[in-house]
């Protein structure tokens with residue numbers, strides 16, 4: 001019996017069965033040591049300040065993903081983009097990282113924005129001024145109560161014009177976003193006008209400052225959120241003054257493609 005175990009030990013040493021140094025011809029132990037398969041963490045993950053959705057195969061999701069009954073949107077690089085429009089409300093737990101960036105506010109809390117877009121905004125406004133234009137910030141962050149006031153005032157306006165309440169609400173929501181669906185509540189949007197033309201109407205696009213902003217905003221990570229001819233997608237009228245921060249990568253993609261934010265996600269597969 002003892003001789004049998006000695007025989008087995010010799011066989012093992014000769015064949016290397018105790019610890020194979022390499023499973024592939026020509027490979028080395030350091031790079032090819034077998035590892036236990038790691039379990040992929042799927043679903044929503046937070047990484048480097050961004051949120052991603054990991055598919056079952058380990059890739060990042062792109063486009064619309066329904067998570068817990070809520071539509072969530074992921075750009076080509078996998079980063080989540082907050083989309084609010086008449087069909088998508090603010091996430092119930094959304095809480096912007098608000099920082100004061102401006103010494104004047106038309107509304108309470110109106111001189112704050114999410115910290116992520118303040119430096120790019122100030123850089124854009126500085127360069128616009130250096131190019132010889134004067135810009136006024138009309139609106140930035142809005143609290144829910146502010147949005148409700150603006151919306152109700154607009155509904156009242158249409159009721160006073162003779163519309164019934166349903167029609168008044170419908171018309172109002174094309175101009176003042178329904179409370180809970182305004183990008184201003186994200187803290188990532190600003191309304192900017194040329195100081196020489198203090199009106200929020202389509203003629204704003206003809207002003208020198210607005211022309212400069214529309215041409216260059218993407219370089220700073222902003223988009224003109226409600227472009228001309230896109231109301232069927234955005235649900236909001238053409239607003240040549242409302243700029244939304246989406247980051248430089250996505251802003252450049254939208255600029256190059258000519259797509260509005262909704263179209264981008266509709267076409268992203």
Ligand SMILES: [Zn+2]
Nearest residue numbers: 139190191242
């Ligand atoms: Zn706006």
